[in-house]
Amino acid sequence: MALVGSANSGKTTLFNLLTGSHYTTINYPGATVEFALGQGKGLGFKCRVMDTPGLSSLIPASLDEKVTVDALFARHRPDVVVAVVDANQLSRHLYLVKQLQDLGFNLIIALTMSDLLRKRGQAVDAGKLSEMMECPVFPIDPRRKDKAAELGKLVEKRWLAGRPESGRRPVDEASYRAFAAGMSDERVQQYYAALDQVELLVLKDAEDGAANAGRSGAVSRPGAGNGDGRAAGGGARSRSDSVDRILLHPVWGLTIFLLAMFAIFTSIFWLATPFMDGIDAAFGWGIAGLKRILPDSWTVDMLADGAIGGMGTVMVFLPQILILFFAMGYLEDSGYLARGAALVDKPLSKIGLNGKSFVPLLSGYACAIPAMLAARTIPNRYERNLTIFIIPLMSCSARLPVYTLLLAFITPRDKPWIGGLALTGLYLAGLVLGAAVSTLISKIIRNKGMSGFILELPALRMPVLKVVAASTYHKAAQYLRKAGLMIVLISLGLWVLTHTPPQARTTTAVESASPAAQDAPGPVPSNPPSALAPAGGVEYVAVTHSYAAQLGHFLEPVTRPMGLDWRGGVAMICGFAAREVFVSAMALMYRIDDAGGKDKGLADRLLARMGEVRFEDTGARVFTISSVLGVILFFMIALQCFSTVAVAKAESGGWKLAAAQLVLYTGTAYVLTVALVQGLRALGVP
Amino acid sequence: MVKIALREGLSKGNGINDAAAPAAAETGGEGTTLDRLRPGQTGMVMKVEAEAALKLHLMELGFVAGSPIAFLMSTPFGDPNIYALRGTSIALRKSEAKCIRIRI
Numbered sequence: 001m002a003l004v005g006s007a008n009s010g011k012t013t014l015f016n017l018l019t020g021s022h023y024t025t026i027n028y029p030g031a032t033v034e035f036a037l038g039q040g041k042g043l044g045f046k047c048r049v050m051d052t053p054g055l056s057s058l059i060p061a062s063l064d065e066k067v068t069v070d071a072l073f074a075r076h077r078p079d080v081v082v083a084v085v086d087a088n089q090l091s092r093h094l095y096l097v098k099q100l101q102d103l104g105f106n107l108i109i110a111l112t113m114s115d116l117l118r119k120r121g122q123a124v125d126a127g128k129l130s131e132m133m134e135c136p137v138f139p140i141d142p143r144r145k146d147k148a149a150e151l152g153k154l155v156e157k158r159w160l161a162g163r164p165e166s167g168r169r170p171v172d173e174a175s176y177r178a179f180a181a182g183m184s185d186e187r188v189q190q191y192y193a194a195l196d197q198v199e200l201l202v203l204k205d206a207e208d209g210a211a212n213a214g215r216s217g218a219v220s221r222p223g224a225g226n227g228d229g230r231a232a233g234g235g236a237r238s239r240s241d242s243v244d245r246i247l248l249h250p251v252w253g254l255t256i257f258l259l260a261m262f263a264i265f266t267s268i269f270w271l272a273t274p275f276m277d278g279i280d281a282a283f284g285w286g287i288a289g290l291k292r293i294l295p296d297s298w299t300v301d302m303l304a305d306g307a308i309g310g311m312g313t314v315m316v317f318l319p320q321i322l323i324l325f326f327a328m329g330y331l332e333d334s335g336y337l338a339r340g341a342a343l344v345d346k347p348l349s350k351i352g353l354n355g356k357s358f359v360p361l362l363s364g365y366a367c368a369i370p371a372m373l374a375a376r377t378i379p380n381r382y383e384r385n386l387t388i389f390i391i392p393l394m395s396c397s398a399r400l401p402v403y404t405l406l407l408a409f410i411t412p413r414d415k416p417w418i419g420g421l422a423l424t425g426l427y428l429a430g431l432v433l434g435a436a437v438s439t440l441i442s443k444i445i446r447n448k449g450m451s452g453f454i455l456e457l458p459a460l461r462m463p464v465l466k467v468v469a470a471s472t473y474h475k476a477a478q479y480l481r482k483a484g485l486m487i488v489l490i491s492l493g494l495w496v497l498t499h500t501p502p503q504a505r506t507t508t509a510v511e512s513a514s515p516a517a518q519d520a521p522g523p524v525p526s527n528p529p530s531a532l533a534p535a536g537g538v539e540y541v542a543v544t545h546s547y548a549a550q551l552g553h554f555l556e557p558v559t560r561p562m563g564l565d566w567r568g569g570v571a572m573i574c575g576f577a578a579r580e581v582f583v584s585a586m587a588l589m590y591r592i593d594d595a596g597g598k599d600k601g602l603a604d605r606l607l608a609r610m611g612e613v614r615f616e617d618t619g620a621r622v623f624t625i626s627s628v629l630g631v632i633l634f635f636m637i638a639l640q641c642f643s644t645v646a647v648a649k650a651e652s653g654g655w656k657l658a659a660a661q662l663v664l665y666t667g668t669a670y671v672l673t674v675a676l677v678q679g680l681r682a683l684g685v686p
Numbered sequence: 687m688v689k690i691a692l693r694e695g696l697s698k699g700n701g702i703n704d705a706a707a708p709a710a711a712e713t714g715g716e717g718t719t720l721d722r723l724r725p726g727q728t729g730m731v732m733k734v735e736a737e738a739a740l741k742l743h744l745m746e747l748g749f750v751a752g753s754p755i756a757f758l759m760s761t762p763f764g765d766p767n768i769y770a771l772r773g774t775s776i777a778l779r780k781s782e783a784k785c786i787r788i789r790i
Contacts, residue, residue, distance in 0.1 A: 057746040089773040092748045185734075188745040192753075241758060241775070250762040342777040346763035355766070452740065453766055454747070454782055457775040 001047055001155055002072065003110075004100070005084035006093055007054025008335065008458030010112035013467050014084060014142035015051040018151070021470035023051070047155065050076060056092070056456075058099045058176070059183055063376035063384075072105075073176045080159050081105045082151075087117040087124050087139075088237065088459075090202070091195040097133065098191050103179055104171050106162035108154060111139040116237070116459070123206040132198045143464055240335075240460040247339050247460075257343055260336070264327045265365070265427055268320050268400075269420055275319035280603065283312030302495055305588070310491025313401070313584045314484040320397050321479060324366045326472040332359075333463035338455055345453055351435055352442025354378050355453055357387040361434070364394030365427070367479060368644045372651045382447040385652050386438055389661060392639050393434040395427055398483075398579035402635050405583050406628050409607055430636060482643070483578065490577045491584050497548040498570075498588050548589070562634070562670075563627030563677045565615050572631070576640045586610075626680035630673040638669035718790065720755065720769070721783035728756040729788035736785035748772040749786055 003018075005011045015023075052068040060066040072078065081100055085093040100107055111124060130137040138154055140147045247253050287304045294300045331337050337359055345355025356378045363371035371391045378384040395403070403426055404419075411419040551573070552559075552566035559569030567589035575582035583606075590609045610623040639645065639662050649658040717732050731753040734741045748771050749755075756770040766777040 059742065059746065061743050086773075092772050092774065095746065095748075183742065185741060185745055188742065189750050192748070192750040196752075237773070244768070244775070245759055248759055248761045248768065254762050342761050342766055342768070343763075345761075345779070346765045450737070450740065452782060453777065453779045454744070455766075455777045457768060457777055
């Protein structure tokens with residue numbers, strides 16, 4: 001069965017109810033996120049439940065609506081369609097129902113939000129509605145569990161009744177095309193005329209239950225059945241309107257908006273940090289413990305440092321992703337994000353974008369991939385592509401470990417709030433840069449199509465925590481599945497590359513002239529004898545003579561102007577595979593796995609090491625203010641995520657945009673970084 | 687009886703309210719456009735004047751002849767503005783509101 005209806009009709013809540021929040025999200029190339037399939041639970045029979053992106057008419061107005069239409073007619077052809085109808089918007093929502101009916105779908109109407117209607121003193125006569133629409137009408141409050149089984153039975157009954165054997169007209173693409181071609185303005189007018197009739201006869205006073213025909217003039221006007229509920233005063237919609245007057249107030253509205261954005265981003269830092277530290281410590285503990293228990297060997301090290309260490313890198317920033325997804329899900333369910341979009345429409349239009357770009361750009365701060373998919377709600381192709389183009393500049397969560405590490409290096413330890421402020425500054429910088437790029441492009445290449453906004457503002461309401469939590473969980477799980485796996489593999493691969501060919505050396509080799517025994521010729525030998533090395537055991541000297549090292553030396557002419565030595569260079573290259581891996585690559589390349597202070601966390605050890613490391617030839621320190629700022633700048637601009645390139649190509653419909661992004665951003669990043677580093681040094685900054 | 691009336695309404699355009707709608711549309715002289723609707727004012731949609739795809743989309747959303755429409759509030763930057771239509775709030779840019787002819 002498929003759930004179809006407007007985005008704000010309670011459809012997703014119903015979906016969660018029917019599937020028990022157990023579902024998988026399917027991303028067809030180019031599908032927006034919430035296209036989900038779950039198993040019907042507690043329905044009494046086996047059934048697949050499909051949720052669809054919000055739809056107001058079978059004639060799609062944007063790409064995400066097109067996905068729903070495709071799903072209904074081409075890909076999945078549901079046996080039963082449950083049309084979710086908001087009792088407060090009968091005519092508008094029944095419009096879609098009429099269309100579905102005309103095309104022969106086996107329909108059930110799920111009538112939601114009757115409680116809000118009741119607050120206005122009205123109610124829907126479900127029996128009458130069912131009679132007039134010629135299909136079952138099932139009033140339900142999706143936030144409560146009690147009706148799910150009943151709905152299931154109804155669906156089953158309907159399914160059995162609607163089988164092809166019973167003479168029902170089949171639904172197919174051909175009939176859809178005929179329908180779409182025949183849709184005209186007059187037809188729409190007729191539909192609404194009929195629906196106004198329905199509204200008139202079906203809406204009644206909640207108290208006495210009599211039909212409303214003789215009520216105040218307000219109701220007897222067509223289309224006014226729900227529309228004038230506001231004028232009549234009272235009711236949930238007018239309460240929502242009052243709050244809107246604040247949310248969209250010139251002064252208060254903007255202030256609240258900026259505060260909300262600020263709150264989201266700072267919560268990512270402050271709220272997440274204790275959890276992240278905890279996870280970091282846990283992984284450090286686990287790895288050390290593992291090494292203590294198991295015998296010393298290349299394989300064990302590979303598993304401990306490479307695989308588990310790699311997993312640690314991914315898990316450490318999970319709290320941030322969860323917080324951001326949750327915050328956005330919460331705001332979306334409350335209806336606030338639509339207000340946000342309306343608020344920023346004018347400023348965004350000035351730089352070539354659309355108010356509807358707001359949500360995709362905001363999502364970009366979590367991960368660029370779902371953000372690019374979210375851009376499908378923007379009807380105008382130019383604006384959609386422009387949004388996709390600048391999304392990578394919204395610093396995604398993968399950059400956060402990099403920023404955190406590098407900022408910790410250059411900001412004073414005793415004043416952590418400076419680091420926090422700097423981090424916020426970096427995020428803002430990405431935003432400003434994105435706006436600049438957008439403005440520039442919009443001046444050079446003009447938007448030839450028609451730009452439109454037309455956004456429905458759903459009634460503000462308290463979000464259903466269960467739904468938001470479920471969606472957060474699913475988004476995070478999906479992210480971990482896709483990105484996480486790749487990161488673990490890359491970390492593992494990097495570890496292998498830096499530890500092959502394996503070279504054994506004994507613990508007394510520090511004084512020997514054997515090159516295999518020497519690590520970086522730093523002031524402190526990184527492999528102090530006996531204190532750390534197991535007596536009589538072998539240690540694998542990695543890095544210096546590994547394959548990764550050879551690659552690093554090869555690339556040195558490129559990385560040197562940026563202020564990095566070959567080891568930093570290799571770490572940068574790894575950053576191209578996945579940005580977060582840069583941190584674990586740094587740890588590997590600079591050999592902190594046997595650095596002093598095993599009880600300290602990974603980050604602390606790495607920071608200490610970074611302070612020590614010097615260039616092999618000049619003896620100058622590698623990590624200085626200028627070189628670190630350079631790396632930060634590079635990560636801010638460069639496009640280092642190949643999955644993003646692939647999605648950009650799919651969403652924009654060609655290679656041109658994706659290739660331009662890659663070349664422009666990465667090239668500019670390198671040039672600017674070199675300029676920054678050399679410039680700062682010329683000015684005397686170390 | 688009601689059911690039959692509905693079906694006829696769909697296929698022949700002879701529904702009860704259809705008689706009213708063309709009459710309203712023909713008094714185009716006193717009409718104005720939605721962007722001129724002042725805060726607190728209520729009007730009735732007469733017709734949509736826009737290119738085909740936009741016109742269809744607006745009408746499907748409920749901007750059909752005879753629909754009551756009210757100006758709810760503006761937004762901080764003055765554009766878009768929020769209107770009440772058929773039980774919901776819809777944000778429209780001035781350029782889009784201009785396409786909708788109304789009678790106050």
